[in-house]
Amino acid sequence: xxxxxxxxxxxxxxxCSTVFVKAGVMKEQADIVAASLVQADLxxxxxxxVVRTAIYLKRVEQKMINPAADIHIEKENESTALIDGGNHFxxxxxxxxxxxxxxxxxxxxxxxxGVKNSNHFGTGAYxxxxxxxxxxxxxxxSNASQTMPPTGGVRPFIGTNPLAxxxxxxxxxxxxxxxxxxxxxxxxxxxAAQKGESIPQGWAIDKNGKPTTNAEEALEGSVLPLGGTKGxxxxxxxxxxxxxxxxxxxxxxxxxxxxxxxxxxxxxHFFITFDINKFIDIQEFKNRxxxxxxxxxxxxxxxxxxxxxIPGEIESRISEQRKKNGIILPLKVENELTExxxxxxxxxxxxxxxxxxxxxxxx
Amino acid sequence: xxxxxxxxxxxxxxxCSTVFVKAGVMKEQADIVAASLVQADLxxxxxxxVVRTAIYLKRVEQKMINPAADIHIEKENESTALIDGGNHFxxxxxxxxxxxxxxxxxxxxxxxxGVKNSNHFGTGAYxxxxxxxxxxxxxxxSNASQTMPPTGGVRPFIGTNPLAxxxxxxxxxxxxxxxxxxxxxxxxxxxAAQKGESIPQGWAIDKNGKPTTNAEEALEGSVLPLGGTKGxxxxxxxxxxxxxxxxxxxxxxxxxxxxxxxxxxxxxHFFITFDINKFIDIQEFKNRxxxxxxxxxxxxxxxxxxxxxIPGEIESRISEQRKKNGIILPLKVENELTExxxxxxxxxxxxxxxxxxxxxxxx
Numbered sequence: 001x002x003x004x005x006x007x008x009x010x011x012x013x014x015x016c017s018t019v020f021v022k023a024g025v026m027k028e029q030a031d032i033v034a035a036s037l038v039q040a041d042l043x044x045x046x047x048x049x050v051v052r053t054a055i056y057l058k059r060v061e062q063k064m065i066n067p068a069a070d071i072h073i074e075k076e077n078e079s080t081a082l083i084d085g086g087n088h089f090x091x092x093x094x095x096x097x098x099x100x101x102x103x104x105x106x107x108x109x110x111x112x113x114g115v116k117n118s119n120h121f122g123t124g125a126y127x128x129x130x131x132x133x134x135x136x137x138x139x140x141x142s143n144a145s146q147t148m149p150p151t152g153g154v155r156p157f158i159g160t161n162p163l164a165x166x167x168x169x170x171x172x173x174x175x176x177x178x179x180x181x182x183x184x185x186x187x188x189x190x191x192a193a194q195k196g197e198s199i200p201q202g203w204a205i206d207k208n209g210k211p212t213t214n215a216e217e218a219l220e221g222s223v224l225p226l227g228g229t230k231g232x233x234x235x236x237x238x239x240x241x242x243x244x245x246x247x248x249x250x251x252x253x254x255x256x257x258x259x260x261x262x263x264x265x266x267x268x269h270f271f272i273t274f275d276i277n278k279f280i281d282i283q284e285f286k287n288r289x290x291x292x293x294x295x296x297x298x299x300x301x302x303x304x305x306x307x308x309x310i311p312g313e314i315e316s317r318i319s320e321q322r323k324k325n326g327i328i329l330p331l332k333v334e335n336e337l338t339e340x341x342x343x344x345x346x347x348x349x350x351x352x353x354x355x356x357x358x359x360x361x362x363x
Numbered sequence: 364x365x366x367x368x369x370x371x372x373x374x375x376x377x378x379c380s381t382v383f384v385k386a387g388v389m390k391e392q393a394d395i396v397a398a399s400l401v402q403a404d405l406x407x408x409x410x411x412x413v414v415r416t417a418i419y420l421k422r423v424e425q426k427m428i429n430p431a432a433d434i435h436i437e438k439e440n441e442s443t444a445l446i447d448g449g450n451h452f453x454x455x456x457x458x459x460x461x462x463x464x465x466x467x468x469x470x471x472x473x474x475x476x477g478v479k480n481s482n483h484f485g486t487g488a489y490x491x492x493x494x495x496x497x498x499x500x501x502x503x504x505s506n507a508s509q510t511m512p513p514t515g516g517v518r519p520f521i522g523t524n525p526l527a528x529x530x531x532x533x534x535x536x537x538x539x540x541x542x543x544x545x546x547x548x549x550x551x552x553x554x555a556a557q558k559g560e561s562i563p564q565g566w567a568i569d570k571n572g573k574p575t576t577n578a579e580e581a582l583e584g585s586v587l588p589l590g591g592t593k594g595x596x597x598x599x600x601x602x603x604x605x606x607x608x609x610x611x612x613x614x615x616x617x618x619x620x621x622x623x624x625x626x627x628x629x630x631x632h633f634f635i636t637f638d639i640n641k642f643i644d645i646q647e648f649k650n651r652x653x654x655x656x657x658x659x660x661x662x663x664x665x666x667x668x669x670x671x672x673i674p675g676e677i678e679s680r681i682s683e684q685r686k687k688n689g690i691i692l693p694l695k696v697e698n699e700l701t702e703x704x705x706x707x708x709x710x711x712x713x714x715x716x717x718x719x720x721x722x723x724x725x726x
Contacts, residue, residue, distance in 0.1 A: 079442040080472030080641045109443030112473045114642050137608075150659050152668040157659055165600045175603060177596040202565075209665040226590030233540040233674040236659075237528045240538060244651045245500075245642050251658050272635070278443045279477050279608050288607045295614050296513050296520055296599075302572040305515040311596040 003334045006326030011351035013038040015341065016053055022344040023060050025067040029092045036091040036122035039129070041327045044318035045178075047187050048123045050329070054336045055257060056089065056120075064264055065089055065119055071096050079108045082246060083115045087264045090121030090142075094269055098127045098138075101273040105136055109278035114241070115269040116248035120144075120257050124164025125178040125315070131273055132166050132174045135282055139272040140164040143242040143249070145256040145265070148182055149222045150236075151229045154209025156222045157251055160186070161238035165311075168276070170286030172293045176312025181235040182223045189218050242268035326353040366697040369689030374714035376401040378704065379416055385707040386423050388430040392455045399454040399485035402492070404690050407681035408541075410550050411486045413692070417699045418620060419452065419483075427627055428452055428482055434459050442471045445609060446478045450627045453484030453505075457632055461490045461501075464636040468499055472641035477609035478632040483507075483620050487527025488541040488678070494636055495529050495537050498645055502635040503527040506605040506612070508619040508628070511545055512585045513599075514592045517572025519585045520614060523549070524601035528674075531639070533649030535656045539675025544598040545586045552581050605631035689716040 013034045020030035033056065041049030059065040069086030071093055076082075081100050085093035097113045104111030121127075124140040131138045144159030160180035167175040184203050192199050193215035204218035205211055212218050225231030243250030248268025255265045276285050297308050329337070334348070341348045376397045383393035396419065404412030422428040432449030434456055439445075444463050448456035460476045467474030484490075487503040494501045507522030523543035530538040547566050555562050556578035567581035568574055575581050588594030606613030611631025618628045639648050660671050692700070697711070704711045 075642065077641045078471035080637070082642050108441035108471050108473075110471075110473045110475045112637055137604075150662060150671050152664050152671045153659075153662040154665050155663060157662050163597075165596075167600070167603050175599070177600055179593045179596065183590065209663075226593050227546065229674075230542045230589050233528075233542065234526075236538065236674065237530070237540055240530050240652070240655070241500075244655055245639065245648060247643055250651070250655055274443070274475060276608065278440045279438065279445050280610055285608060288613070289603070292603070292607055292613055296516075299513060299516040299520050300518060300572075301515050302517050308513050308515045311592075311599065 001331045002328050003331050004328070005334065006328055006353045007351045008353045009038050009042050009323060009327055012041070012050060012327060015337070015346060015348060015351045016050055018346055019053065019057065019340055019344050020067075022346075023057055023067070025060070025089070029067065029089065032095050033089050033091045033122075036126045038327075039126055039319075040123050041329075042319040042322045043123075043125065043315035044322075045123055045125070045315065046330070047185065050337060051333045052120070052122075054340060057340065059119070059257065062261055064261060066264075073100070079104050079110050079112060081111075081113045083113060085115055085118035087117050087119065087266075090119040090267060090269070091126070093118040094121040094127055094271075095130075097269060097271050098130060098140075098273070101138075101271040102131055102134060102136055105273040105275045109275050111271070111273040113271045114246035115271070116246040116266070117264070118248065118267045118269055119265045120267060121269055123178055124162050125166070125176055125312070127271065128164050128166025128176055128178070129174075132168055132176075135168045135276060137168070137274045137276055138164070138166045140166075141238040141242050141270040143239045143254055143268050145254045145260075146252060147186065147223055148225050148232075148235060149205065149209070151225075151232045154205065154222075155207070158225075158232070158235045158239055159254060160223065161235045161242065163234070163238060167289065168282075168286060169289040169293060170283075171290050172310070173313055173316040175289065175293075175310055176315070178312070178315075181225055181231050181238065183226045183231070184223065186219075186223050189215050189223065193219055238270070241270040246270070364694045365691050366694050367691070368697065369691055369716045370714045371716045372401050372405050372686060372690055375404070375413060375690060378700070378709060378711060378714045379413055381709055382416065382420065382703055382707050383430075385709075386420055386430070388423070388452070392430065392452065395458050396452050396454045399489045401690075402489050402682075403486050404692075405682045405685045406486075406488065406678035407685075408486055408488070408678065409693070410548065413700065414696045415483070415485075417703060420703065422482070422620065425624055427624060429627075436463070442467050442473050442475060444474075444476045446476060448478055448481035450480050450482065450629075453482040453630060453632070454489070456481040457484040457490055457634075458493075460632060460634050461493060461503075461636070464501075464634040465494055465497060465499055468636040468638045472638050474634070474636040476634045477604070478634070479609040479611035479629070480627070481611065481630045481632055482628045483630060484632055486541055487525050488529070488539055488675070490634065491527050491529025491539055491541070492537075495531050495539075498531045498639060500531070500637045500639055501527070501529045503529075503633070504601040504605050505632040506602045506617050506630060508617045508623075509615060510549065510586055511588050511595070511598060512568065512572065514588075514595045517568065517585075518570070521588075521595070521598045521602055522617060523586065524598045524605065526597070526601060530652065531645075531649060532652040532656060533646075534653050535673065536676055536679040538652065538656075538673055539678070541675070541678075544588055544594050544601065546589045546594070547586065549582075549586050552578050552586065556582055601633070604633040609633070
């Protein structure tokens with residue numbers, strides 16, 4: 001159930017940032033975390049939006065995130081670096097890693113930066129969009145705690161390790177792929193379970209490793225990798241680059257943000273940034289991207305298909321709408337944020353969109 | 364139907380190489396093309412093996428591949444390069460691009476090399492295995508001619524653009540993912556059609572864009588990307604890096620190897636190579652990979668599952684077997700190669716494994 005209130009994304013971001021500052025985070029860093037969350041809400045990726053404020057705060061309070069940590073470069077070369085996040089917020093560590101990768105890309109053509117000792121870093125799209133502001137291409141990965149079985153396995157072993165790719169276009173919105181490596185978001189199974197609906201075959205297995213269409217059983221079991229063995233392989237390779245290569249956790253050594261209160265998550269990320277100009281003139285590239293997209297959009301469509309879409313296009317449209325019309329939150333999230341506000345002496349109501357009142361005729 | 368003859372992979376490679384030399388290819392380059400094909404047969408990826416000899420030769424004869432081309436670096440930076448393949452064999456161009464990427468990785472940590480004006484380059488695994496000999500990690504991509512529709516489309520627009528990832532391990536075989544971005548290889552649908560069997564829902568659409576389980580209808584339609592919209596996005600991003608960024612063809616501008624005799628293919632490839640030592644000591648990395656793999660192999664398994672496998676593991680085992688016991692070819696391929704041999708004054712029989720005869724007792 002959603003609230004009927006509409007929140008200004010800018011004010012919501014200020015609200016979250018102020019909360020994080022009051023919880024002990026430096027202003028500049030609190031801004032990054034808040035921007036990363038609110039941007040997800042703007043783009044319609046509500047699962048990664050301000051809904052995470054409460055858990056982030058709880059992990060700070062329980063000393064599972066260290067907002068005073070020193071994020072430092074442990075190893076560096078012309079085009080590579082390894083960053084130790086010191087268990088800071090994922091978004092803050094990620095932002096630093098991205099900036100370093102971008103700097104390197106501008107010099108040598110490529111920046112490849114691995115990160116260890118980090119936390120949930122929000123959406124990959126957040127970083128891809130930052131790099132797109134400077135016309136840089138990116139491939140961004142992160143590992144995550146266990147949710148999917150290996151092919152042949154019966155219980156969670158790898159995370160739904162996300163992959164994001166950002167590529168600038170000319171007249172069109174950027175190509176922005178940001179996907180988990182599971183068939184479907186676990187959230188969709190939760191919704192089906194709440195509604196008492198069944199789920200399609202192939203989404204999940206039950207706790208005994210058997211295929212199930214029962215949403216309740218699926219939640220006790222595991223969500224499956226996309227495309228079977230192929231998704232298992234993709235998810236593993238993301239885990240290898242983000243975790244095994246960086247010194248972060250991998251497989252069972254990445255700890256669950258919601259369930260593990262003994263150990264930091266030790267999430268790992270991997271940022272690849274490249275300078276398009278080092279391959280081809282950026283303007284020519286953008287023209288070629290526009291041709292590619294106009295070609296694909298011009299393809300004959302199936303019945304009931306209004307338009308062929310490009311990765312990131314829906315999210316970009318939702319973002320424009322929500323910037324203008326405001327963000328609507330689930331009641332549960334609104335209540336949580338209201339309580340958090342109360343605790344820190346802030347009113348969530350201050351983040352509402354201003355009502356535009358027209359003068360009535362004759363009054 | 365397969366022949367009962369067993370071929371020595373080394374002799375089969377010599378046979379193919381000699382054929383290419385006689386068709387006008389330089390010895391060193393013919394060796395690369397032959398090695399790439401035979402390695403695919405060794406690893407059980409027969410679709411990319413010596414079955415391609417005939418079409419490669421035909422394209423040389425029809426001047427659709429230029430074996431005398433100058434492959435040159437068009438643009439270069441510390442960590443990047445753009446190579447113009449001059450329409451040489453894909454494997455020869457790919458080999459040059461890989462070597463350049465490896466050289467750069469050893470210096471700056473990363474090599475990222477794009478390729479245009481190339482042809483079918485065999486399997487991505489071939490290049491990944493070359494880099495693995497030097498303990499380098501790789502991400503390798505290529506685009507291909509149109510076989511899959513975009514989400515919402517009804518006819519082929521993008522290729523089943525392959526992605527390969529190679530990562531060294533210690534005690535275990537390397538992690539070697541090499542996959543097309545389709546749900547399933549088109550070859551499996553061909554086999555089902557030949558047997559008059561139906562195919563599972565979700566593999567393909569018919570020529571009107573409707574889901575079909577009829578293999579014949581599927582062959583007139585399109586094979587689908589893995590994981591629906593996600594596979595469509597992955598395949599597009601491979602097309603963007605391999606084609607749009609490099610100046611090669613992309614989408615409909617990559618020409619079909621079997622059907623287009625007017626224009627060269629203009630395939631594009633993209634090689635990313637990285638030096639693990641620049642992030643973490645290679646021995647420590649290998650130990651971590653071994654732990655990762657032993658963890659996943661130790662997971663509880665589903666009923667009827669003997670073993671949890673790692674990407675590339677089956678292929679590596681088949682390769683060991685075929686090196687020892689020989690390669691068996693489909694009758695059609697054996698006949699084709701025999702004819703090719705006759706044309707160039709070579710006998711395919713010279714590539715058979717030697718029969719090991721034991722002395723009979725008392726004789």
